[in-house]
Amino acid sequence: MGFRRFSLLLTIRLMLLFVTVSSLAILVISPGFLAASLLIALIAVYQIFEIVRFVKLTNDDLTRFLDAMRYGDFGQKFDHAGMGAGFIELGEAITDILERFRTYRGQQEEELKHLKALIEHVPVPLMSLQGDGTISIHNNSARRLFGAAHVARIADLSQFGDEFRKRVVTLEPGERYLVTFKVDNMEQTLTIASTQIVMAGKVEKLISLQDIQSELDVAQLKAWQDLVRVLTHEIMNSITPVSSLAKTSTDLVDDVIKKVEGQKELVEELTDVRDAVNTVARRSDSLMHFVQSYRRLTRLPPPEKVQLNVKDAFEDVIKVASVGWDDKNISLEYDVATDGLEISADQEMLEQMLINLMKNAEQALENVKEAKVKLSANLNKRGRIVLEVSDNGPGISEELAAKIFVPFYTTKRDGSGVGLALTRQVMIAHGGSVSLTETEGGGATFNLTF
Secondary structure, eight states, X not given: OHHHHHHHHHHHHHHHHHHHHHXXXXXXXXXXXXXXXXXXXXXXXXXXXXXXXXXXXXXXXXXXHHHHHHHTOTTOOOOOXXXXXXXXXXXXXXXXXXXXXXXXXXXXXXXXXXXXXXXXXXXXXXXXXXXXXXXXXXXXXXXXXXXXXXXXXXXGGGGGOHHHHHHHHHOOTTOEEEXXXXXXXXXXXXXXXXXXXXXXXXXEEEEEEEXXXXXXXXXXXXXXXXXHHHHHHHHHHHHHHHHHHHHHHHHHHHHHHHHXXXXXXXXXXXXXXXXXXXXXXXXXXXXXXXXXXXXXXXXXXXXXXXXXXXXXXXXXXXXXXXXXXXXXXXXXXXXXXXXXXXXEEOHHHHHHHHHHHHHHHHHHTTTOTTEEEEEEEEEOTTSOEEEEEEEOSSOOOHHHHTTTTSTTOOSSTTOOSOHHHHHXXXXXXXXXXXXXXXXXXXXXXXXXXX
């Protein structure tokens, strides 16, 4: 309606100008109308000026409107109050169009913000691989997974293991694989899957990286607990009567020896029998104690977490675990990244883990000159607290390192294979992990990551 009114008003102005020019022509050719001719000429000039102003103002509004559309500036106002109905309606029409676009743009921006928020808070890490080899990280989960590491191109993935980089590059849309991911001296198992996105003629591979290491640890731990529960139950059922009968047999043999005290040869034979039965009884008791120690793996209570100052915890553990180390020439030091570093953990469980690891280090340092044990605490690249117990002993071979956290496995003659398995179980209960790395310069370092 505004544009129709504009056309009508422009037509009227042009018609009036035509009438004025025609009148001026008649007056010019008629003698005696000089003053009237000058007046009509001035009116014609004014009409021309008015038409130019009228058209220019409209063109300016249209130009401003198109610029606003081009640059998304929907805050422009087209208020022409007092300039005539045509301009008022034109301004209202343009303002209404801009308002509609502004509302639509606002809705789009809200939807975009919502989608970005959803992607940002998806618990599965997401990244994209472009055709030129560049990588885009999409959400917080992915940034936490990679930590402070710089990831912008395919080559940057090598720091997490060549297997991981190769699998990401060769992964086809729709495929899903398990892959090992190495970060902060730890290995994690990820499931990676991809899908292909084509936008504006560009092909992009969207890759999801889901850390299932904690789920695997829990499942493996439950399997071990079930196995230990069954084995200990069966062993206890079998060995308990053996131990009881062995002790009863010993008492019976003692009674018989007293009765045949004068028969030397028979007494000697009965004594041998008693010693043999005593050996069975002792071994039965040892086996029962051995089984009882494994029941700890299936009866670990949930951790009662409290905020603990790491430095204070180290000092308390050192007082207990380092007794007699001066006599063995074992030096001890500890280092905490900051005095105020705190950790959420079960105090009793944490102290027992550290004491066990320090005792293991003490045993590994037998016959080692300049033996040294170090406790340290710091934050890794992903902001998690890591407690380390390291020594400069002979270290642990790769073959043994893959087995030391397995229940029943031990390299010590009098070991039970419970200590490190229990440490791993405690760390899983805390939502963390334990790993073994080689100490710089030689030795072993156990890392407790909370």
